[in-house]
Amino acid sequence: xxxxxxxxxxxxxxxxxxxxxxxxxxxxxxxxxxxxxxxxxxxxxxxxxxxxxxxxxxxxxxxxxxxxxxxxxxxxxxxxxxxxxxxxxxxxxxxxxxxxxxxxxxxxxxxxxxxxxxxxxxxxxxxxxxxxxxxxxxxxxxxxxxxxxxxxxxxxxxxxxxxxxxxxxxxxxxxxxxxxxxxxxxxxxxxxxxxxxxxxxxxxxxxxxxxxxxxxxxxxxxxxxxxxxxxxxxxxxxxxxxxxxxxxxxxxxxxxxxxxxxxxxxxxxxxxxxxxxxxxxxxxxxxxxxxxxxxxxxxxxxxxxxxxxxxx
Numbered sequence: 367x368x369x370x371x372x373x374x375x376x377x378x379x380x381x382x383x384x385x386x387x388x389x390x391x392x393x394x395x396x397x398x399x400x401x402x403x404x405x406x407x408x409x410x411x412x413x414x415x416x417x418x419x420x421x422x423x424x425x426x427x428x429x430x431x432x433x434x435x436x437x438x439x440x441x442x443x444x445x446x447x448x449x450x451x452x453x454x455x456x457x458x459x460x461x462x463x464x465x466x467x468x469x470x471x472x473x474x475x476x477x478x479x480x481x482x483x484x485x486x487x488x489x490x491x492x493x494x495x496x497x498x499x500x501x502x503x504x505x506x507x508x509x510x511x512x513x514x515x516x517x518x519x520x521x522x523x524x525x526x527x528x529x530x531x532x533x534x535x536x537x538x539x540x541x542x543x544x545x546x547x548x549x550x551x552x553x554x555x556x557x558x559x560x561x562x563x564x565x566x567x568x569x570x571x572x573x574x575x576x577x578x579x580x581x582x583x584x585x586x587x588x589x590x591x592x593x594x595x596x597x598x599x600x601x602x603x604x605x606x607x608x609x610x611x612x613x614x615x616x617x618x619x620x621x622x623x624x625x626x627x628x629x630x631x632x633x634x635x636x637x638x639x640x641x642x643x644x645x646x647x648x649x650x651x652x653x654x655x656x657x658x659x660x661x662x663x664x665x666x667x668x669x670x671x672x673x674x675x676x677x678x
Contacts, residue, residue, distance in 0.1 A: 369441060371405045372434040374398050375413060379431045382420030439505050446644050456485035459647045462498040463490060463511040466564045467634060469590065470609035471511070475658045482654070486647070495563055502639040509648050511655075513563045514635040515677070522637045525652050529631040529665040532567070532676060533611055534623035535594060536603035544626050547571050554602030556593045564632070567676040568605040571630050594618065607632060608663060628674040631665055 377387040378398070388398040406413055413427035423431065446457055463472070472490065479488065491507070498510035502522065514524060538545060538553060558565040587593050593604040594614075603623075611622055636652050660666060665673065 367405060367408055369438070371401050372438055374401050375405065375427070375431055376434055376438070378402060378414060378421065379423045379427070382422075384421070435505065443644075446647070455483045455647070455650060457644070457647060458487040458489060459644060459651065460489045460506070460508045461491070461511060461651075462493050462501060462507045462509070464495055464498070464513065464563065465492050465588065466558070466562055466590070466607065467511055467513070468492045470607065470613060471634075471655075471659065474609070474662075475655050478658060479651070479654055483650070498637070502637070505639075508644050509636055509638045509651065511634065511636060513567070514633045514637065516637065522639050525636045525648075527634045527636060527652065527655050528660050528663060529633055529673060529675070531608040531664055531668075532571070532605055532625070532630045532632060533608060534603050534625070535606050535611075535618070535621055536597045536623070537601065537621060538603070538623065542623065544624050546626055547630065550603060554600075556587070556596050556602055556604040558587055558593070562588075564605065564607070567632060571605075571676045597621075608665075609659070612662065627672045629665075629668055629672060630676045631673045633675050 374387065374391055374393075377390045378384065381387040381390060384395050384399055388395040391398060402413070409430070411426050411430065412424055413430060415422040415424055468490075476488065476490070479486065493501070495510075495512050495516060498507060498512055499516065499518070499522075501507040502510055511527070514526070516522075534545065534550070536553075538549065542549070555568075557568065587596070590604075590606050590610055594606075596602075597604055611619065614622075636648065636655075638648055
């Protein structure tokens, strides 16, 4: 038994196809099939039912593969620890990031990170908060970037990156440029679809009645751009974070409405689960984001007692 064989059965379990698993592992299908068969003979177990299409992992195979994943994580931890001891900034870090942060944050730091650390490989996945938490526990993600606090936070390590102001886009009935959350209760509101934490934050912040939102026309979007287009076409309001506001055109920035004190902000953090091997890489990621992003935010000029963290 060797590490490569463990990688092969994990790939086969994931892809359910010898050809696809071989492609994933950058080997021939014949090599993959031979190595998997040798492992089954050594273990005296059948790990995969080859009579079906797609291939099915047997019950005993499921148990073996789960242990194989744990073993590979330990091997990777040893490798990462060795690099850390030698002071080398290299290796792979897999990042999960929620969409409402990804669209404005990633362009601001990814290029700088890659230029500064050419031997560091970043793999970024744009997924929901629930998927990030699930994949962190499974070990398929090293770190998540999301809005905190999250449920069951005690299971994870958390490092706050920054606090980002929330702003309103659109025109109020009285064309106000500064509002309190309660001023928005009777306005037409456009929201992101269910599953986005910013949607829940806005609803909770303004004490909106979920059942009355756009009662005669239900529309929920995955993107800020679509929400802004709907506001431009049909009127009403939506909420967007400060970093996204910085990407808007001059004309659209004229439609930004600020809240009055206490200013609502969202807390953006790195979150990770048992990060022993990649703690050095995670720390570097944290410091780079803070150095690049924090100076761009108006929250730097606002006292803590003038801010209120919006909960999900």
